[in-house]
Amino acid sequence: MEASPTRRRPRSQSPDAEAAHGALDYLYPELLNEILSRLPLRDAVRTSALARAWRHRWESVPSLRFIWTGRADPGAISDVLRRYSCPVREFRHYYVTEASFGHSDRWLRLLALRVVQSLFLDFKRSDDDELLHTLHPSIFSCRGLTTLYLGGCYIPAPPPGFTGLPNLTELRLRKVGFTEGARVLELLIATSPLLESLRLEYLSLPLSNGVYNQWIIRAPKLQSLTIDAIFDDEWQINDLPSLEEADIDCVGYSPDRDIVKLMTELAHATKLKLSMPVKVADPCAFNYYLHTPALEVLDFELDENYSEDDEVDCDFLNALWTDDDDLFSNLIRVGVTYTTCKLSEMLFIEFLLSEARRLQELHVCLDSFCAKSNEAAATELAKYRRASPRAKVFFSRND
Amino acid sequence: MAAPESGDGNNGAARMVTLISSDNTRFEVEAAAASLSQTLQLTILDGGGGGGDGIPLPNVDSATLSKVLEYCIKHAPAAANGGAPNATAVDRAELERFDNEFVNIDQSVLYSLIMAAHNLEIEGLQSLVAKKVADMIKGKSPMEIRRTLGFPDPTPEEQAEMNAHMLEYGWAYE
The missing domain is CATH 3.80.20 (24 nucleotide stem-loop, u2 snrnp hairpin iv. U2 a'; Chain A)
Structure with missing residues (x-):
């Protein structure tokens, strides 16, 4: 459909008045505001130089955004804020x-x-x-x-x-x-x-x-x-x-703190990323994410210094093996970063793969200090039974 | 310049309504398209605008109305989809292409359009035109804006005021 340009003005005005200003002047004020509120602040301020009628117009245009960089003249910022009469969005x-x-x-x-x-x-x-x-x-x-x-x-x-x-x-x-x-x-x-x-x-x-x-x-x-x-x-x-998501990166997190309490407080989250000295197989913490049905995404960044008690952790994991609970039922994505392939960590991964029915992605990133070669680690991972037919294992190394 | 008419009035065909411009031109258009106007929507829901009645629009002329309806017809399917959350990327790209083309028109038409969109409460059209006019102002010097917007050349007095302002708000011209 073709439209022929119309010469009609939105409001009837005498030709003289039209000659004196731009047609924009005859828009309803709320429409003018809608147009001007889309301008960056400096463009809006520039309109005050257009004509006397425009001098203070920008000051009452709602929703202007005030965005400044380090070079901005601080006095000008104060001045603009003083003149602007609308709420600052x-x-x-x-x-x-x-x-x-x-x-x-x-x-x-x-x-x-x-x-x-x-x-x-x-x-x-x-x-x-x-x-x-x-x-x-x-x-x-x-x-x-x-x-x-x-x-x-x-x-x-x-x-x-x-x-x-x-x-x-x-x-x-x-x-x-x-x-x-x-x-x-x-x-x-x-x-x-x-x-x-x-x-x-x-x-x-x-x-x-x-x-x-x-x-x-x-x-x-x-x-x-x-x-x-x-x-x-x-x-x-x-x-x-x-709480739906928590991302906690705290390398100095005190190992003396009550990890069970923290985990319990985070229990509502469906996405959890922990980069702190918490072991994947910490018996206390483990109990938490075993029994947090909501959890969908779990990311660990491990701390390689935290290696004592590996045997205790393995015993704990081995004892769980016979448990037939519905574990890790909603986990979709798990990341284990900076693993050194300690026995307990590998046991955790094996356990996870054998239990998590909805798992789609497991990301394993070896720490550069890991003694195991990439091939050896990958071969071992490939041997683990997977409860989820869709589970894919992504493998990398931090070098 | 009426909107395209569908041949059959009944039998599952889309319901049509008639809109009458200020200069008495009748436009027959699908109710769904006209309903993009919040103002018209209620009247149409009440069964108005059908048959020989027509809905008079005393503040929209035929040139503007035909343009408004061109927009409404194009956007009606997406609007019926509730803002088209399921629209494909192709559909969206096509609408965007249409919109860009659509506002590539004479300024006076833009102003008539935004007034009509405002009176008829067609939010999408109003913001489309507002964005276009804002883009015409963006990044320009006051002199360029004056020319773009069709202001007459400034008197020497106005020119002096403009210069004074540019000094006062130097940061806005950097």
Whole structure:
């Protein structure tokens, strides 16, 4: 169907008036806003140079996204935030340098006023990765936040009367410290009742008398938990009934901790990735994933230093062999990375293959220190009986 | 320029409705296509628009309406599929190709279209045109935007204001 271009204007206007402005001026304001809200901020701001009628138009265009890089003039950012009159849907600054630290306090005050929904702030650290900046407490007044990412800064104590971030669903903290200790982190998590996704990466928590204080992650709606840490800073999990996925990478996880408790707290997850000193065949941990029917994806990164008790673990596994429970019933994918083909690890794999009826993929990655050759390991794996006809074994080596 | 008519009115054939533009042109179109308009949907569900009645659309002219219906006819099958979650990649690519082509038109038509889409509440069409107009503005200097949007050449006074603004918001022009 061909359409002939029409010369008709959306609203009847005198020809003079049309000559004075662009036709765009005659659209309903909400349509103009819909058009302008699709522009990057700088393009939207440029429209204020078009004509006098356009001077302040961008200031009331909803849903503009504020996205800045390290080169952005910090004063200009404050200025734009001051002029903009709508709620801020998204504010991102990928690299706040030292020259902007002071300005960032002003941004946060304005962002709290503009009910910012999604906030991403990454601060420059010192050359040796030390944190330099302490965030302005206005962050605790940003009650409209649904998504928050903070990187490279200290988070201060919340002001008295802080009651939480009622709409926060996603929280990611990377290389963040807490001047007042982990209790602030604990409070921040516990007072965000809608939190669904939590990522904590390389936090720096203060030691008291040389040890970390225990702190607890309590989040009834949490679906996804990621912890990346080098040291075990004594996090605890307490009651995560909605958990679907957990990815815990903590090489310094203390072997003295109660692994059964941790596993029990993670029991709701269907996807679990553990890169910590937990043995595949740890009798206590094993009991957990044997009896977690929901588990579909299980990934281990093993710690080669953790080799004592191999015989005990083998005895434990051998004793299980006669058990005719319905084990590993939902497992679809299992990964065992950095194995050195210890007897207990191979027994675990054999046991797993012989039990997991729905298994589709088993990924085995040999550690570079593994004495066994690839061929020998692969031959051994091929001999194991597979309960699942669809199970495929993928084999690699970390060299 | 009416929408294609199906020969047989009954017997399992798609139900047709008639829309009447502001300049009194009658368009017969499948009810499913016209129902992309939230505004028309209720009337059509109530059985309106059939037979000799027709639904008058006093603020949409025939040129615009024919264009609007071209969009609706193309998008009706996917919309009937509830946003077409099962649509194949080929179907989606074809719709995308159609959309790109569709908005490759004179600006004044774009503005008439977005107004009609707004009045008739056809969300997909409204955002398609909004995106197109935004793309026309993106990355341009104020002078280029003025030309693109058909503003007359600026008076010296306006030019001076424009320059002052560009100085004030230097970061937006880097």
